[in-house]
Amino acid sequence: MYEFLTNLIGNEVLAWIIIAALPLFVVILPYALVAIWLERKVSAHMQDRLGPMITGWHGWLQSFADVLKLLQKEDLVPAEADKKLFNIAPALVFTASYAAFAVIPFSSGFIGSGAEIGIFFILAVSSFAVAGILMGGWASNNKYSLIGAMRAVAQIISYEIPTALVVLSMVMITGTLSLEKISAMQTGYFWNWFIFGGPEWGLTKFLLIPFMLVGFLILYMSTLAEVNRTPFDIPEAESELVGGYHTEYSGMKFAMFFLAEYANMFAVSAIVSIIFFGGYQSPVGYLGDLFGVSWLIPFEQLFWFVAKGLFFVFVQMWLRWTLPRLRVDQLMNLCWKYLIPYSIANLIIIGLISLI
Amino acid sequence: MSGLKQYFKDSWEGIWTVLVGMKITFKHLFVPNVTIQYPSVRVPMPERVRNRLYVNMDDCIGCDQCSRACPVSCISIDTVKSLPSEDLGVTSNGKKKALWVTKFDIDFAKCCYCQLCVFPCPTECIYMTDVYEFSEYERGKLLYNFSTLTPEQAAEKKANLEKFNAEKEALKAAAAAEAAAKPKIEKPQDKTE
Ligand code: SF4
Numbered sequence: 001m002y003e004f005l006t007n008l009i010g011n012e013v014l015a016w017i018i019i020a021a022l023p024l025f026v027v028i029l030p031y032a033l034v035a036i037w038l039e040r041k042v043s044a045h046m047q048d049r050l051g052p053m054i055t056g057w058h059g060w061l062q063s064f065a066d067v068l069k070l071l072q073k074e075d076l077v078p079a080e081a082d083k084k085l086f087n088i089a090p091a092l093v094f095t096a097s098y099a100a101f102a103v104i105p106f107s108s109g110f111i112g113s114g115a116e117i118g119i120f121f122i123l124a125v126s127s128f129a130v131a132g133i134l135m136g137g138w139a140s141n142n143k144y145s146l147i148g149a150m151r152a153v154a155q156i157i158s159y160e161i162p163t164a165l166v167v168l169s170m171v172m173i174t175g176t177l178s179l180e181k182i183s184a185m186q187t188g189y190f191w192n193w194f195i196f197g198g199p200e201w202g203l204t205k206f207l208l209i210p211f212m213l214v215g216f217l218i219l220y221m222s223t224l225a226e227v228n229r230t231p232f233d234i235p236e237a238e239s240e241l242v243g244g245y246h247t248e249y250s251g252m253k254f255a256m257f258f259l260a261e262y263a264n265m266f267a268v269s270a271i272v273s274i275i276f277f278g279g280y281q282s283p284v285g286y287l288g289d290l291f292g293v294s295w296l297i298p299f300e301q302l303f304w305f306v307a308k309g310l311f312f313v314f315v316q317m318w319l320r321w322t323l324p325r326l327r328v329d330q331l332m333n334l335c336w337k338y339l340i341p342y343s344i345a346n347l348i349i350i351g352l353i354s355l356i
Numbered sequence: 357m358s359g360l361k362q363y364f365k366d367s368w369e370g371i372w373t374v375l376v377g378m379k380i381t382f383k384h385l386f387v388p389n390v391t392i393q394y395p396s397v398r399v400p401m402p403e404r405v406r407n408r409l410y411v412n413m414d415d416c417i418g419c420d421q422c423s424r425a426c427p428v429s430c431i432s433i434d435t436v437k438s439l440p441s442e443d444l445g446v447t448s449n450g451k452k453k454a455l456w457v458t459k460f461d462i463d464f465a466k467c468c469y470c471q472l473c474v475f476p477c478p479t480e481c482i483y484m485t486d487v488y489e490f491s492e493y494e495r496g497k498l499l500y501n502f503s504t505l506t507p508e509q510a511a512e513k514k515a516n517l518e519k520f521n522a523e524k525e526a527l528k529a530a531a532a533a534e535a536a537a538k539p540k541i542e543k544p545q546d547k548t549e
């Protein structure tokens with residue numbers, strides 16, 4: 001992608017800028033608008049309502065209207081807030097979620113950075129968001145914000161452990177930290193995905209399947225908790241904490257928190273789909289191969305990647321409108337008493353199996 | 357060992373119950389909506405709903421009974437007596453109107469839609485309608501003026517009455533003065549005669 005742009009424009013700096021800005025404008029913003037609309041429609045239909053219907057066909061322009069509204073809103077800073085930190089926090093949170101997109105392989109033709117340590121990088125920058133959240137909650141000088149921020153920190157840091165352990169077990173199997181390589185390994189048909197034991201045929205493949213399933217469940221749950229979504233949304237529990245750490249934010253700063261949340265949802269869905277569901281690989285082969293048009297393949301891969309990502313985002317929404325919110329102690333209970341022991345056991349077993 | 361068994365059972369139950377819940381919500385995804393698209397589709401109002409009041413001023417005799425019945429005093433009525441020369445007509449149930457209703461204000465910001473004002477009205481001219489969408493951006497706009505008289509007309513009626521009263525007073529005063537003055541004037545006349 002980068003070489004292609006450098007050749008096209010003939011200017012390296014410009015190509016880099018475009019590469020850096022592309023995920024934001026091509027992927028994150030439109031995705032967030034669609035996801036917010038989808039969330040509303042999914043929630044509405046699950047409650048036997050219709051959701052937004054006025055703006056455009058089935059209200060699909062509603063998110064645009066909301067963005068316009070947020071742009072016009074007054075940008076309030078509480079008088080007693082720590083102004084500097086208050087202003088930095090949303091940018092920090094958004095940067096963290098945006099940074100994760102840098103290493104995600106959208107298709108074999110569009111990889112922001114094929115960094116060798118991709119998955120490690122994502123784990124690292126996602127904990128970076130914690131700093132922003134705590135900063136926002138602290139600087140707001142508001143009880144609710146502070147409690148929300150503290151909860152968020154406790155939650156995100158706890159749930160990083162099972163995430164990291166599952167990722168570690170996958171790294172043991174694949175032998176690489178690069179998301180691009182992990183995706184490339186699972187090429188072919190869907191039975192080559194790691195959820196079905198990986199691309200290598202043999203006894204190990206079948207032995208791995210149940211443990212992959214456990215790993216997938218743990219990863220999905222803990223990443224769900226890391227992005228503060230229901231049932232793990234206690235940091236922003238509306239009914240207890242008003243809005244949690246973003247209670248005091250308004251206008252575009254609030255929009256940045258909001259955008260970061262939706263960007264994070266896609267980022268973790270993408271990670272789940274890359275690690276277990278073949279990333280950008282098609283489950284059934286490519287039309288491009290069938291007709292011999294090789295330029296079509298990257299686009300098909302992009303389609304499959306976005307489809308898988310959106311599917312997991314949809315499941316997140318689905319869970320949100322199914323489950324009630326956990327209590328703080330239940331949340332910690334789930335993480336420390338269930339997810340972590342299971343993921344450690346899973347790690348050991350997968351390690352033993354991969355020795356065979 | 358039984359502890360461990362319980363532990364696995366709990367984990368399984370946790371996952372299983374979530375799946376059951378997800379099945380239910382997924383089914384509801386395809387259930388037709390039970391809500392209506394309000395501004396374009398409306399539920400018909402039941403017969404005896406209590407919404408915004410309406411006063412048919414043609415029938416109002418200005419008796420002030422509605423205003424006195426109102427528990428929150430949101431009706432304010434001012435009346436001016438009509439002159440004997442003016443004929444205000446009769447109400448639809450045959451009552452003779454004798455008062456100009458110069459002010460008939462209902463403050464719907466205060467009104468609690470209790471309908472208590474409706475029952476005492478002798479001419480049944482104050483009643484509930486089915487209009488319920490009358491929100492305003494300013495509270496002052498919820499003060500409805502039902503009086504059919506313009507402020508100028510009201511002032512004119514008042515002035516008329518005052519003039520009439522003044523004339524009457526003047527007449528009375530003149531009569532009284534006459535009555536008082538007559539003997540005084542007549543006596544000297546008597547003397548001169
Ligand atoms: S409905 Fe009740 S509150 Fe309203 S004007 Fe009549 S008596 Fe007063």
Ligand code: SF4
Nearest residue numbers: 416417419420422477
């Ligand atoms: S009770 Fe009826 S007639 Fe009397 S003032 Fe009220 S509305 Fe008019």
